[in-house]
Amino acid sequence: MDSHGFVSPYSPNTDSDRRDMLHAIGVDSVEDLFLDIPEAYRNPPLDLPPPKSEMELLRYAEELASANFIPGEYACFLGAGAYRHYVPAIVRQLTGRSEFVTSYTPYQPEVSQGTLQTEFEFQTLCAQLTGMDVANAGMYDGATSLAEAALMAVRIQGGRRVAVLDGVSPTYLKVLETYTRSQGIDIDIVSGDGITLAEGTACLLAQQPDFYG
Structure with missing residues (x-):
């Protein structure tokens, strides 16, 4: 709000609004909300090259892409989850139908019954295959699933160590x-072979199939 009482529509929270909100949640400043993030990671220096125009950026992307090869023309030994396999055309057709997948996140069941049904079937099959009581399909990918499982085990078991089999993907390990x-x-x-877990280990993390297939 300026000296004439005008509030900009692009700055909806006035200084007094911010003070009231901070007081309500018991902190002194907005910076206090980020104290859980290590200081070294809050504003790390960005070592970025100079900006490029749209045409320069397109040429650069094409230059990078020119180093790629089409796997179908070569013997593929990539491993690490990148294996040659055939996906029938009907799979893409079915999974793209609006009965199963929509652009809406499944917070309201009446809007996304198809997505919820698919997740239920997937979780049920995973539980049957692994013999576990619970399976969760609500994660973003395998790496975040691994990390969330580790944090859950630490919270439940109370230990401060997690053991990881050496067959787990290095990219998963970085996450x-x-x-x-x-x-x-x-x-x-x-x-x-002959696993010995250290005292205070909350869980043993494995990947199936593992990094080596």
């Missing part, structure tokens, strides 16, 4: 390290 680094949780990499 796990990101989740645990600032929480004082230690990660032990163990081999599949």
Whole structure:
């Protein structure tokens, strides 16, 4: 609000509004809301190249893409989850139908019954395959699922260590390290033969199929 009492529509929270909200949640400043984030990661320096025009950026992207090869023309030994397999055309057709997938997040069941039904079927099959009582399909991907499972085990078991089989994908491991680094949780990499877990280990994390297929 300026000296004439005008409030900009692009700045909806006045200084007094912010003070009231901070007082209501018991903090002194907006910066206090980010204290859980280690200081070194709040505003890290960005080592970025100079900006490019649209045409320059397109040429740069094409230059990077020119180094790629079409896997179908070569023997593929990538591994790490990138395996040659055939996906029938009907799979893409069915999974793209609005009865199953919509652009709406499944918070309201009446709007997204198809998505919820698909997740229920998937979770049921995963529980049957693994023999576990509970399976969760609400994660973004395998890496975040691994990290969230580790944090859950630490909260429930009380230990501050997690053991990871050496067959887990290195990219999954990096995500796990990101989740645990600032929480004082230690990660032990163990081999599949004769596993010995350290005292205070909350869980043993495995991947199936693992990094080596």
